[in-house]
Amino acid sequence: MANNNYSSDLNNEDQYLLSHMVYQSSQPASNSMDDPYLTPMQLGRLELYELIPFTSIFGMHLNSKNLSRAFVEYAADVQNSERSYMTNEMSSAEMDAQKKDAQYLLAELDAVMMTKPLVIAVLVAGMSQFLIGYNTGVINASYDVMFTNHSTFQWGLVVGVFALGGFLGACFAANVDTRGGAKSLTIASTLFLSGSLIQRSAFMILRFSIGRFVIGVASGLSSVLLPLYLGELAPPTLRGTLGSFTQFSFVAGILMSYLVAIPFGNAKSRDNNLFDLSVAISILQLLASLFLTDSPIWLLKNDPNSEHTQRAIKQIRGLRYGHEVDVETNLMIHASHIQCCSNAGDTLRKIVQDNKTRKLLICSLFLQVAQQFSGINAVFCYSSMIFDGLNVNALLSTSAVGGVNAVATYLALLVMENRNRKTLLLCSAGGMLVSSVSLALCMLGYLSKMLSVCFVVCYVASYAVGLGPIPWLIMVEMFEAKYVNNAMSASTQVNWVCNFAVTFSFPHILAKLGPYSFVPFIVFLLISMAFVLCLPETKGATPEELRVQIVRSLSSMFALSDDSTNGDYASSVGNLDLEWRRAMDDLRRQEAEEMICGTYNYGFQPIKHKEEEGLRHEVDGDLSDWKTRITGGLDI
Numbered sequence: 320m321a322n323n324n325y326s327s328d329l330n331n332e333d334q335y336l337l338s339h340m341v342y343q344s345s346q347p348a349s350n351s352m353d354d355p356y357l358t359p360m361q362l363g364r365l366e367l368y369e370l371i372p373f374t375s376i377f378g379m380h381l382n383s384k385n386l387s388r389a390f391v392e393y394a395a396d397v398q399n400s401e402r403s404y405m406t407n408e409m410s411s412a413e414m415d416a417q418k419k420d421a422q423y424l425l426a427e428l429d430a431v432m433m434t435k436p437l438v439i440a441v442l443v444a445g446m447s448q449f450l451i452g453y454n455t456g457v458i459n460a461s462y463d464v465m466f467t468n469h470s471t472f473q474w475g476l477v478v479g480v481f482a483l484g485g486f487l488g489a490c491f492a493a494n495v496d497t498r499g500g501a502k503s504l505t506i507a508s509t510l511f512l513s514g515s516l517i518q519r520s521a522f523m524i525l526r527f528s529i530g531r532f533v534i535g536v537a538s539g540l541s542s543v544l545l546p547l548y549l550g551e552l553a554p555p556t557l558r559g560t561l562g563s564f565t566q567f568s569f570v571a572g573i574l575m576s577y578l579v580a581i582p583f584g585n586a587k588s589r590d591n592n593l594f595d596l597s598v599a600i601s602i603l604q605l606l607a608s609l610f611l612t613d614s615p616i617w618l619l620k621n622d623p624n625s626e627h628t629q630r631a632i633k634q635i636r637g638l639r640y641g642h643e644v645d646v647e648t649n650l651m652i653h654a655s656h657i658q659c660c661s662n663a664g665d666t667l668r669k670i671v672q673d674n675k676t677r678k679l680l681i682c683s684l685f686l687q688v689a690q691q692f693s694g695i696n697a698v699f700c701y702s703s704m705i706f707d708g709l710n711v712n713a714l715l716s717t718s719a720v721g722g723v724n725a726v727a728t729y730l731a732l733l734v735m736e737n738r739n740r741k742t743l744l745l746c747s748a749g750g751m752l753v754s755s756v757s758l759a760l761c762m763l764g765y766l767s768k769m770l771s772v773c774f775v776v777c778y779v780a781s782y783a784v785g786l787g788p789i790p791w792l793i794m795v796e797m798f799e800a801k802y803v804n805n806a807m808s809a810s811t812q813v814n815w816v817c818n819f820a821v822t823f824s825f826p827h828i829l830a831k832l833g834p835y836s837f838v839p840f841i842v843f844l845l846i847s848m849a850f851v852l853c854l855p856e857t858k859g860a861t862p863e864e865l866r867v868q869i870v871r872s873l874s875s876m877f878a879l880s881d882d883s884t885n886g887d888y889a890s891s892v893g894n895l896d897l898e899w900r901r902a903m904d905d906l907r908r909q910e911a912e913e914m915i916c917g918t919y920n921y922g923f924q925p926i927k928h929k930e931e932e933g934l935r936h937e938v939d940g941d942l943s944d945w946k947t948r949i950t951g952g953l954d955i
Contacts, residue, residue, distance in 0.1 A: 364555075364650060365650055365653065365654075367555040367556065368555055368650045368651070368653065368654035369653070369654055369657050369658075369800065370555075370800060371555040371556075371558060371559075371800065372550065372558075372658060372795060372800040372801075372803035372804065373547065373550040373551045373558075373616060373654075373655075373658060373800075373803075373804060374546045374547055374549075374550040374558065374562075374795070374803055374804055374807060375444075375545070375546045375547075375549035375550045375553065375558045375559070375561045375562035375565065376546060376559065376562040376791050376792055376794075376795055376807075377562045377563050377565070377566035377788045377791060377792065378559070378562070378563065378731070378732065378735050378788050378789075378791075378792040379558060379559030379562050379563075379792060379795050433557070433637075434634065434635060434636065434637040435634070436552070436611075436612040436634055436635045437552055437553060437557075437635065439607055439610050439611060439612075440548065440549060440552050440611060440612070441549070441561055441564065442607050443504060443508070443604055443607050443608050443611060444541075444545045444548075444549055444561070444564075444565050444568075445564060445565060445568040446568070446600055446603060446604040446607070447507065447508075447511070447537075447538075447541040447545055447565075447568075447604060448541070448545070448565045448566070448568035448569040448572065449568045449569065449571060449572040449575075449600060450511050450515075450534070450537075450538070450572060450597060450600055450601065450604070451538045451541065451542070451569055451572060452568070452569040452570060452571065452572025452573040452574075452575075452576070453572035453573070453575055453576045453596065453597055453600070454481060454531070454534050454538070454572075454576075454597060455481070455572070455573055455576070455696070455699055455700065456572070456573040456574075456576035456577055456699055456700070456721065457576035457579070457580070457593050457594065457597070458477070458478050458481075458531075458700055459576070459577065459580065459699065459700055459701065459702055459703050459717055460577070460580030460593070460703050460713070460714060460717065461580075461593060462474055462701075462703065462704055465527070466524045466527070469524055471826045471827055471830050472827075473524055474826055475822070475823045475824065475825070475826040475827060476528060476823065477524060477527060477528050477531065478700050478701075478822045478823065478826075479819045479822040479823030479824075480528050480531050480532045480535065481531045481532070481534065481535040481538070481822070482535060482696075482815050482816075482818035482819035482822055482823075483532065483535060483815075483819045484531070484532040484533065484534065484535020484536040484537075484538070484539060485535045485536070485538045485539035485542065485815040485818065485819075486539060486812060486815035486816050486819060487535075487536055487539060488507075488535065488536040488537065488538060488539020488540040488541075488542075488543075489539035489540070489542055489543050489808070489811045489812045489815055490539075490812055491536075491539070491540065492539065492540045492542075492543035492544050492808075493543055493808040493809075493811075493812065501608070501611035501612060501613050503540070503544055504541075504544055504545070504548060504608055504611055505605070505608045505609065505611065506540070507537045507540040507541050507544065508537075508601070508604045508605040508607075508608040509605060510533055510534070510536055510537035510540070511534060511537040511597075511601040511604060511605070512598070512601035512602060512604075512605050513533055514530045514531065514532070514533030514534035514535075514536075514537060515530070515534065515594060515597040515598045515601045516530075516598060517529055517530030517533060518530035518531065518534070518594045518597065519594045519595065519597075519598050534597075539811075539815060542811050542815075543807075543808055543811055545565065546562065546565075546807065547614075547804055548614055549561045549562070549565070550804075551614035551615060551616040551617065552612070552614050552615070552635060554636070563732060566728065566788070567725075567728060567729075570724055570725045570728045571725065573699060573721050573724060574718075574721035574722060574724065574725050575596070576593075576721075577714075577717050577718040577720070577721040578718055578721070579593060579596060580593060580703075580714055580717070580718075581714050581715070581718060612631055612634065612635060613631065615628075615631065615632045615635055615636075615651055616651060616655050618631055618632070619648065619651055619652055619655065620655070623648075623652070629641075629644055629648070632644055632647055632648060632651075657800070657801060658800045658801040658803075658804075667805040667808075667809065669802075670798075670802055670805060670806065676798070676802060679797045679798060679806075680806055680809065682793075682797070682854060683790070683793065683794050683797065683798075683806055683809075683810050684809065684810060684813050685850060686744075686786075686789070686790035686793065687790050687810045687813045687814045687817065688813065688817050689748075689786065689790070689843070689844075689846075689847035689850070690786050690787070690790050690814065690817075691814060691817035691818050691820070691821055692817060692820075692821065692839075692840065692843040692847075693748070693751055693782065693786055693840055693843065693844055693847065694751075694755070694821065694825075694837060694839075694840030695779070695782050695786070695787070696818055696821050696822050697821055697822070697825040697840070698720065698775060698778065698779060700822050700825075701825055701826070701829070702716070702717045702720055702775060703717050704826075704829065705771075705775070705829075706771070706772070706775075708762070708829075709761065709762065709768040709771050710768060711768060711769065711771060711772060716772045716775070719772065719776060720772075720775055720776055720779050723776045723779055723780050724779045724780070724783055726780075727779065727780040727782075727783035727784055728783050728787070728788075730783075730784060731783055731784040731785075731787070731788055734784050735784075735788070735789075735792070740789055740792075740793055740796070740854075741851060741852075741854060743784060743785040743789055744785050744786065744789055744847075744851045744854075745785075745848060745851055745852070746781070746784075746785060747781050747782060747784055747785020747786045747787075747789075748781075748785065748786060748844050748847050748848045748851065749781075749848065750777060750778070750780070750781025750785075751778050751781045751782055751786070751840075751844055752841060752844040752845065752848070753777075754774045754775070754777045754778035754781060755778060755837045755840055755841045755844065756837075756841060757770070757774040758771055758774045758775060758778065758837055759834060759835065759837050759838065759841070761774065762833070762834035762836075762837075763834045764834075786847075790810070791807070791810075794806050794807055794810065
């Protein structure tokens with residue numbers, strides 16, 4: 320339920336205006352989404368649906384929040400303009416109060432749309448990301464606990480086959496036609512459980528590898544399906560928040576795998592208890608996935624006019640009335656057409672063929688390569704092996720790394736809001752570079768080996784605030800909304816391939832290069848920094864800058880003057896153009912004259928036109944003369 324505590328703090332007039340905005344926002348829209356007579360709130364929601372892609376990415380909530388705030392304030396400015404011209408000029412305090420009430424309205428709408436189907440989807444997504452993180456890190460402490468007689472090639476394959484399965488799963492998910500359907504997510508949940516059971520019961524390294532491969536396929540499916548599914552299921556203002564939640568679930572999975580290894584990772588014998596938690600979470604995920612609802616975009620694409628589709632949209636959005644369902648359906652259909660959600664293959668082909676978007680895609684893919692070739696998964700999967708080589712407590716040190724990774728992921732949300740993307744990427748790569756060089760010096764004996772834990776911690780923290788989230792977030796900021804999902808799908812596949820290359824090869828690199836094993840990563844970090852210097856800055860615009868763009872694009876619909884080029888544009892937002900202003904002045908003068916003459920219609924009784932009154936007097940006069948002639952002036 321929505322939180323209505325703030326309503327008691329509003330006076331009667333403000334409550335009326337707020338309820339009027341709610342009513343207007345729920346009124347049926349025209350069949351054409353280009354109707355210039357849409358209310359400000361309806362038009363703002365339409366623009367949000369168009370501009371925010373149907374995906375859910377860590378850090379995207381910043382852009383969503385700025386857009387939402389911009390459109391809410393824009394709608395409030397339009398209503399302030401109407402009030403100030405219909406009555407008296409509003410003070411700045413009254414205008415600020417109106418904007419504040421509009422922001423409360425936005426928060427209430429978001430709370431209403433956090434419905435049961437969306438909560439179930441978020442739980443399934445969180446468990447999927449937790450399992451991906453858990454199975455990424457659980458292998459870290461297992462290298463000298465399970466199958467102790469394995470060769471370097473065998474263990475590299477055991478670790479890397481997870482990423483190989485992820486690549487195949489991502490390829491499959493990118494080409495199936497049921498990406499928005501709940502059935503595909505149920506399949507992924509089944510694969511998670513199957514792979515976890517195979518791992519838990521494995522007595523041979525081959526069978527264990529098969530289990531990790533199956534989990535990898537499920538992880539690849541989920542990495543493509545879940546962001547799209549959540550993006551299509553959630554309203555625009557919640558998509559980024561849900562993406563941040565799933566990222567925290569992934570980080571929590573890595574941390575939990577390190578903590579579980581402390582009691583079970585000390586025995587120098589094969590112990591499959593490390594994988595019990597993966598089995599338990601997989602069972603819960605599969606049970607929850609049985610209650611998933613198909614995404615509304617997928618339903619509208621396959622059966623737009625059925626009662627099942629309308630009923631599903633009503634449940635997903637928490638709507639009560641049929642006209643509200645019609646409004647939401649029109650918004651979804653319009654946005655899906657704008658974003659070309661139904662023809663993924665053609666969209667990817669357009670990206671490649673167009674020179675501008677092709678360069679953007681190359682930048683996105685290179686950042687994915689840079690993310691993996693920075694060596695981060697060598698640390699996540701082999702830190703115990705590295706610390707053992709330095710005679711440091713591997714389990715506790717690895718757990719510290721996982722804890723710092725979780726904290727740094729939270730700090731990344733705060734940092735990304737105020738820092739440019741290029742700056743964060745450069746600082747992230749630079750921090751990882753310095754940490755890698757320092758770690759190499761520790762491995763060579765020039766620095767204390769105890770400092771190696773600090774350097775690995777700094778290495779992971781630097782990754783979490785830059786090279787970790789920004790390669791994904793930057794796609795939302797570089798591409799138009801209609802290209803985002805396809806660019807993400809291609810980037811996910813490249814990411815899994817590079818992940819496999821690093822996780823499979825690092826044991827061989829460590830065996831061959833020894834203390835110089837991080838040199839390849841150092842070289843690629845230098846290349847990455849040089850590449851980032853050539854990138855444009857993509858940080859999202861501030862709400863004020865967004866409002867300038869909104870006024871420019873929507874001024875014709877509301878007959879608003881475009882004074883956004885002026886530095887003091889805030890006072891001009893919502894002003895009526897000259898022609899409309901003159902018309903409103905004439906209307907007010909006419910109403911004032913009618914009030915003075917007593918002919919103004921206050922809504923209590925119909926006002927007779929002058930022509931009708933003149934005709935009535937003329938007829939009454941004729942009737943009076945007729946009576947006089949007949950009666951001779953006598954009263955009858």
